[in-house]
Amino acid sequence: MRRLLLLALILVATVGVLAGCNSKGTKTTAPETVEGAAPEQPATTEIEMPEGDAAAGKDLFGSSGCGGCHTLADAGASGAVGPNLDDLKPTAAAVYDIVTNGRNAMPAFSGQLDEQQIADVAAYVVQATSG
Numbered sequence: 214m215r216r217l218l219l220l221a222l223i224l225v226a227t228v229g230v231l232a233g234c235n236s237k238g239t240k241t242t243a244p245e246t247v248e249g250a251a252p253e254q255p256a257t258t259e260i261e262m263p264e265g266d267a268a269a270g271k272d273l274f275g276s277s278g279c280g281g282c283h284t285l286a287d288a289g290a291s292g293a294v295g296p297n298l299d300d301l302k303p304t305a306a307a308v309y310d311i312v313t314n315g316r317n318a319m320p321a322f323s324g325q326l327d328e329q330q331i332a333d334v335a336a337y338v339v340q341a342t343s344g
Contacts, residue, residue: 260306263329265336273334277326282319287341295319302342308335 280290284297315321
């Protein structure tokens, strides 16, 4: 029993010494507020893209297999893997960015379609969804 009590006292003393290590008798607390300016968020810039041709984009939407994953009533597409574009009503810039770079399960199409073709698809999706 004495050994257990002695061990407990040594443990308490050790923790107390370690807690006060290098404190030199002063106690500091974290400030409640942070002074100075918060780091600036990266500026959002508009995506530079060519003007798209919706008629050409409609053909590309069909021939590139977009309807296999996306629903778009105007194209007669009822894919259920990707977002329903009729409900989403994306902007041309959003379509251009996602088709170019990919996102989540959608692969990037920048290797299969050139910038003009991607802009055409974006223009078509916006026209078809009134986005």
